[in-house]
Amino acid sequence: MSLWVDKYRPTTLNKLDYHKDQATLLKKLVNRGDFPHLLIHGPSGAGKKTRVMALLRELYGNSVDKLSNRVYNFVTPSKKKLDIMTISSNYHIEVNPSDVGVQDRVVIQELIKTVAEVNQLETSSQRDFKVIVLNEVDRLTKDAQHALRRTMEKYISTCRIILICNSTSKVIPAIKSRCLGIRVPAPSIDQMCQVLQMVCKKEGLVLPSELAKKISESSRRNMRRALLMCEACKVQQYPFSVDQEVVEPDWKLYLQETAAMMVQQQSPQRLLEVRERLYELLTHCIPPDIIMKGFTNFFFFFFFTWLCFSELSATDNITEMSQVSHGSTPPLIALKRGHW
Amino acid sequence: MDIRKYFHSAGSRAAKTTSVSVNKTESLNNSKGRNNILQSQLITEKNDDNNNNKEQLEKKEPKLNKSIPKLNDTRHEEPSSEFIHKKYNGVSEEKSDRKELGKKKEVVKEKESPKEREIKKKPDEHKQRDKTQKKLSGKSGAHKEDKGKEKLNASPEKKYEEEHNKKIEQKKVVVDFDTSSKSKKIKKQNPSDEDYSSDDMPQKIKKKSKRLKKLQLSDSDSEEVEFKPKLQKRRSKFYESDEENRANKSPIKNFLKPKMTNENMSASKVKKSPVKAKVISVADFFGSSSVQRTERKAVSASKRKVSGSCEDEFHDDDDFAATLELLDMQEAQVKKMKVETPENHKTPTKKEANLQKSEDILESRIAGKLAIKMEKRETLKISPKKAEEALSPSKNTGGLNKKNVPVPIISPKKKIDIPETPVQKMQSPSENRSAYKAYLNRDGPRALGSKEIPQGADNCLEGLTFVITGVLESIERDEAKSLIERYGGKVTGSLSGRTSYIVIGRDAGEAKLKRAMSLKTKQIDEDGLFDLIRIKPAKKSKYLINAEKAEKETRTKKEEIKLSKSKMESPSKTSKKSPQKGRSPRKSSPQKPVPSMSSDTVSSRSCPSTTKGPDDDNNESLLWVDKYKPKSLKQIIGQNGEKSIAKKLLNWLKNWQSNRAANVKPPSNRFLGANDTGAGMKAALLSGPPGVGKTTTAHLVCQEIGFSVVEMNASDTRSKSCLQSEVMTLLQNSSLVDFCGNGKSITSRIKHCLIMDEVDGMAGNEDRGGVAELIHLIKTSKIPIICLCNDRQHPKIRSLVNYCFDLRFQRPRVEQIKAAMMTLAFREGLKISPPALNEIIVAANQDIRQIIYNLSMLTSTAKNLSYDEAKSNSQKAKKDIKLSPFDVCRQVFVGNEETKKMTLDDKTDLFFHDYQLNPLFVQENYPYVHPYAGRASMSHHLSLLAYTAESICDGDLVDRLIRQQQNWGLLPLEAMYASVLPGEYMRGNVSHMVSFPRWLGKFSTRNKNEHILQELCSHMRLCISSDKRGFNLDYLPCLRQHLTKPLQEHDKDGVPEVIKLMDDYDIIKEDYDNMMEFTKWPNTVDYSKTLSSSTKAAFTRAYNKESHMTPYSTGILSKKHNRSAQVSANFFKEEDAADNQEEDDNTDDIEIDTMIKKKKTGKDKKIKSSSKGKS
Known part of the structure; x- marks a missing residue:
């Protein structure tokens, strides 16, 4: 009884729910028998990993599902010991080099080399290359990326590397040029609604389309989050109602509150409070870019509503406008309701 | 002649005294010291009297000449005799002294009735001579800060015995003296004077002559009187002098009367004292005997003892000042005694009367004291050559003028009341506040700079002690303190009997006020303080x-x-x-x-x-x-206490051999604190900051016990081989003796001790292996080793500490x-x-x-x-002192006089006190500062904050550059951004305690959480498709809900559901707890609290009952299996083998690989399938 998001994850390229064109493209690519290094990028929750796994299955068949955890130990030149966990099947190995932080270069050099250097024993029945899946490539240090680029060329005969990242902006051009870039865009709201409906149907639940839409919007087109939120909603209150409150994750609520505090009052005292809350967010490992994005979104939204509100009040009520312009009482209700 | 020798040695002092005494003999001068008192008391009159003095002197001298022929001659006309030389040396002084004495005499006489004068003049010659001599000795002592006295005192005692034997001779000698030279007598009498107070000797003397007894009586009387007033004098010291001067006169009269009665006694004294003097040798006087003190000084000596005992623990400045004060007073009192003594001599019973009068006397003494100082200045100005001129009328007229000045203290000259330009202050009024949180509400000075800070005379507050309480309105407390200190006053924190003034400000402390009332301390406000500074005359410190x-x-x-x-x-x-x-x-x-x-x-x-x-x-x-x-x-500062480091070291070293002989083992519990004697330790490690006396202590301790010291310091190469070859031999040296010594003979032979100085310097290539070898040496050593170092926390030293008796030096107190x-x-x-x-x-x-x-x-x-x-x-x-980061941060932001003067370089230097921590401190504390520039409006303040934040951000970027590219040349730039600019923007009041950067704590929490997240992620990696980040943001909230909701809603019934989910996701109980902890937000409900404890227990039990298979190895696995009864011992082996195998096992069968762990229960093929299903 795992979560829906894992339970109903499509396993083959054929079963993919959206971006079907791309799926066929990938299928063709694989069926040709060979394919170049891939750089798969797209926002989180769009289905990158799902596609990679489907691709692998297409390549090697079901045996890629026999996964095992393995911990590799490395010693850096500075005698520091590193542990990195990998997930591997017979045909592929999946690593997240950024787990070891700034020492990822060592991982790239050692691990990938050792894996890539070994040829498949039996090339007749199988592909003559292995696949290395590297996660979070955009988090790799420049050093690691440079180490990677030579490896990619050198061992092209024995392995293919699939790089997964959110954004290519941090990937050096040398790597980009060596890979076939595949972008996996986030699903549209409609596609997400479809998926949600389908999942609920499989679970034997009835999901009102309004709620599905609301969840999709609230998840900001993150399929994974949408499914999880949907399940959370189900736990919250099963017979779904149309105007059901979508359960937001705690950190998001906290972030919103913080942003609201910033808008509400500007004083040294408030600065201290906000700083404290920021610390809190950071200690919960909320990535700073998420935090900043959250704030910016909030402020845009606030500015927007404030404009509308002040237009209204200009005609209706002067006092309200003055209130708003002072920023002392932001339209909190609107803020709470709003999706940003 | 012995005497002559003595004179030579006594030299200058004696010369002075003799001459003076000669002049004085007629009149009442009992001793120089007393004379001084007189002088002081009468100083105003003295100048007037100069003219008269001369006359009087002339009058008297003839008399003297009669009674003691050649008196003048000896002095002035016998250049051949050596002692006369000396006299001449002292002549200049003599003359001045003479003047003074004369003046005093006059004054006294004036006060006296004519009858008295006559009486005194005639008979007192001898007696007064005696007294003068005695007092001269005393005086010299007093003048020379009493050392002379003591030394003088010491020597006579010894001689007494001899003197007794020679009694007969003595008498003769006395005669000789009288006739031949007064000065000799006088000098000899000095010792005698002091002698009389010594118990043993005087008693003998008593037996021999009644006169002596009388002498003793009188002397002892005078002593007592002397010292009691001293005590009182201190208290009354600060009274204004006008009244006191007036008061002076009455006691003086009293004093003068008794002289007549003393005549007899004095005569006897004269005879005996010279005898004693005969025996005294130079060595006694000046030799190392300064330590010996006669009892004459009983009171003062006891006081000194007190202070001495204080020294044992620490050297308190109070004591020091007190003793100094005492000296001054003695000086003054000795003079007074001159005046007083006559009375005392009369009858011992009169003591009491004297005591009653003491108050008046005390007052007069203050004036006297001041007078002394003035006088001294005068005398100092007079060069010896001009001494003669000093006697000339011109000076006397000057003196006359002075007489008109009523009281020295109030003399207008000394009231320097120059209004100063008001000192502008931009001080933070919060300086006071920040000291205490309790004082947070209290305002700072409200009217800073509103009053002129007076400019007083030099040292005008000398000897005064102040206590400041409350908030002064126009001056910062620090400022006030330094003001008082500048003028020689002293500011203490708490009230005591010695406190002369309490300066009361707004919101003064209740306790202090009460105490002030009870102590009757003078209360003044800040105006009073200023007035005091304006009014008080200059004093010499x-x-x-x-x-x-x-x-x-x-x-x-x-x-x-x-x-x-x-x-x-x-x-x-x-x-x-x-x-x-x-x-x-x-x-x-x-x-x-x-x-x-x-x-x-x-x-x-x-x-x-x-x-x-x-x-x-x-x-x-x-x-x-x-x-x-x-x-x-x-003599080591701060090492006198019983529990001092030096004592400990001493004891340790003393007992070293015996401990070793007894084979005492070092205590297993190494944290004995103060009671640790280091028994059984073969080496001691002295650590502490430089300049506190570690090396000195080590050497002195060795010296004390008689160890011979071999020292190796950083200048010696102390590598392993070197130590082995050189030191080893040394350490083994005494082994044979140990064998036969049995610990007793040890003491008799020469003992060795190795001092390894600066062991923390034993690093680098030169001394490679040194510390390790040293430790080895310590283990095998047969002599004590004392190691010294500064930095006890140095990694190398830390290994050494385990083998050493750890002694840590602290900095002595100020x-x-x-x-x-x-x-x-x-x-x-x-x-x-x-x-x-x-x-x-x-x-x-x-x-x-x-x-x-x-x-x-x-x-x-x-x-x-x-x-x-x-x-x-x-x-x-x-500048060279390293500030703590807290102080640095305060300096960065605080706006006061000091920081105003700071240059850009100074401000940059602040950053470099600790360039790692300082930016953090600045970042932590800048919102707490109230910038002066932002006073106008909140928006100003906010924009300043914004600028500051921006600057800090820039600094952070620079820091990143520095660390990433090792571009340390950019540090000054970072200093600008991270410290100087924020300081400039925000300069103002630091109302808040400078707090430690919380970011550090938060950062480590974050790292911990990151680690937890990583672990969770890796555990669930097989099941989920997300990376760490997505897992945190998306999965965790949902997962938590699923893991807690069933328990919340169904209590125990929800347990299986939860456990099922956990197994599906390969989560172990630990992960569960971590997850709950991790997802706790301040704004959400704590799930663990909503659960009943029974549910929790049921959950734990249920979870532990089954064994859970995970695709990863967990450290707690074995623990769990210990608990679960199903698991057999065999299984452990299997599992361990599996763990080991895991790394090496490259076989294809992954399932088996993962299964090995899962095999524990042996029944799980489902899991394999389930994992397949997931993917």
């Missing part, structure tokens, strides 16, 4: 006076030495003792009284003259640090150092006020060596160091 006196004496001595070069025996001795390192060696030699006195009064560093450096010449070349190096354990430094300053003839010294000490961060160096440097040009100079100098020296 005691230190100055003493220094001057020393100088004066040296001068006279010098001349004397010139005159009597032939017999240098004794003087040479004295010169040896004097530690002075005057610019001219000559100067220093005669200053004996100064050092001995200081050794009495204070100081660990002062050493008895015997222990002093071998030769004057040697001393000349020595640095002060070496010159005043402690010569015995007691007071302890100050007392010692005062002594040093004395000996060097430096004029430096205690507050100035304070500044220097604090600036040097209580590094004694540094302080001495600084002192010698600061005073290399002038022997006078004012408070302001010291302060500015110490400011310069302060």
